[in-house]
Amino acid sequence: MRRKELLELFGFECDCPRCAFELDLERGAGEALSKWTGLYSCGCGPLQASQLEALVGEAEGGVRSALRKYRAGRSLTTGEAEELEQWSLWPLVPALTQLAMRLRLDGRFSESADAWRRTERAVCSVVPLSNLHLRTQSELLLTEARRAGSAGVVEALVDRSLSCTAAAYGGGVQVWQLLQGFRMPQATIEVAARLAGSPGAGPMPCPIRHQWLTPSDVDGRRTATLRLWSAAFHCVGDVYLDASAHLLVVKASGTDGQSVTCPFEVDLEHVKTRLSRRRRCLTVTISEHCYGQFH
């Protein structure tokens, strides 16, 4: 579906891991994906809430059963399985969004929050820290803020919203207020002010977020790619990487730095980095150290 969509819209055949995964998933799925296919990358038109719920539920159920089949023949780590699950739900984001909105309009806040949470996880797996991701987070927070007895959940969501907004657009509660807070109830804004002003105050360090991409094998050697995002990644000179056999440490001024454990022993001669200034994203590629071999 996705490959076809990219070919039709943009005229190229995509070989990325996500397209390859979708193709394999569809091949093995049989009829299980028919509802998912029907909702792929689109909403459902005006429907009654119960019809919308049923449709989205069937599509999610179908894709989960296709995923079980897909997993049966493969050995995946928990992390990989989780990522593939989110990838497979990504095409349902418009329909899930529609459902979450509808449930909220009907005052069903708890179910709406649940749908927003599923949407947010899928969006985060494909376009982390994008406008869409922050918007989905903000909708989830708005929904939870309206639900009775949600104080603890709201506090955790505000904390996450502050750090994601800072990672995407720069730090400080003022930035959060402009982008997210303006839509929030007063009590939620006060939670943000309290969290941002808590111990140690001073300017809030800019967070660095990271994600491993699915590792691969090249000539029998494992390689892995780590992506790190931070609004503090302005130019190559600002970002420092220390690599040791088992740990990558990334630092940039205005951040607290980030340490990431490697999935295998790193060949320190072959660590590659690339910084995208536009996306504020540092990509680090590592390969496995092999004893007694020349490369």
Ligand SMILES: [Zn+2]
């Ligand atoms: Zn692709």
